[in-house]
Amino acid sequence: xxxxxxxxxxxxxxxxxxxxxxxxxxxxxxxxxxxxxxxxxxxxxxxxxxxxxxxxxxxxxxxxxxxxxxxxxxxxxxxxxxxxxxxxxxxxxxxxxxxxxxxxxxxxxxxxxxxxxxxxxxxxxxxxxxxxxxxxxxxxxxxxxxxxxxxxxxxxxxx
Numbered sequence: 222x223x224x225x226x227x228x229x230x231x232x233x234x235x236x237x238x239x240x241x242x243x244x245x246x247x248x249x250x251x252x253x254x255x256x257x258x259x260x261x262x263x264x265x266x267x268x269x270x271x272x273x274x275x276x277x278x279x280x281x282x283x284x285x286x287x288x289x290x291x292x293x294x295x296x297x298x299x300x301x302x303x304x305x306x307x308x309x310x311x312x313x314x315x316x317x318x319x320x321x322x323x324x325x326x327x328x329x330x331x332x333x334x335x336x337x338x339x340x341x342x343x344x345x346x347x348x349x350x351x352x353x354x355x356x357x358x359x360x361x362x363x364x365x366x367x368x369x370x371x372x373x374x375x376x377x378x379x380x
Contacts, residue, residue, distance in 0.1 A: 254370065257296060258336060259304035261289075261318040284314065289322050293329045303332035303368045309341035310353035311360075319361070326366035334368040335361065 261283040267273060268280040281288045296304065306322060309315045319335065326333045335357060344350050361367050 254302045254368075255300055256303050256305050256334075256368075257301045259292070259306045259322075259333075261306055261315055261322065262309075264314075283318050284321075286321050286325060289318070290325050290329070293322075293325060293331050297329065297331060303334060305334050305336045305368075307338055308335040308357075309338050310343045310349070311356040313343055323361065323364050323366050327364070332366055332368040 263281065263283045265280070265282055268276055270276065283289070293304075304322070304326075306319055307315060308319055315338075319333070322333055325331075337354070337357065339350060341353075344353065362369065
């Protein structure tokens, strides 16, 4: 009887994804993605030791497409698959910069996704957050360079 209970509990655990099976298509499809957070709000006024304690060697503005392309190439050269880009909603510098980065990422065979910053200084209410999510979904989600990962019950991703 004890073996029968253990057998059924094991079957239940596997079917719910608590115990990953060894022969799933998602596991063999590709290795885990390597992601890096990317903050795209820097400008000429940012690079001040009173504001940022760790200054880059070369000061830059995040809105510069050449800088974005360079950062994408740097990321690719060390094995990063995609950037998760800080985004404060529609109609501000992070949105403008994200639009440019999406197109640059597509050209470079790279992917980007949004880090939806709920503490954005541009959100004053729940309504603002909801409108921003709707904008994100209708504007960016279907772009070829937007990272769309489906996570399976056993925790693996399929992109």
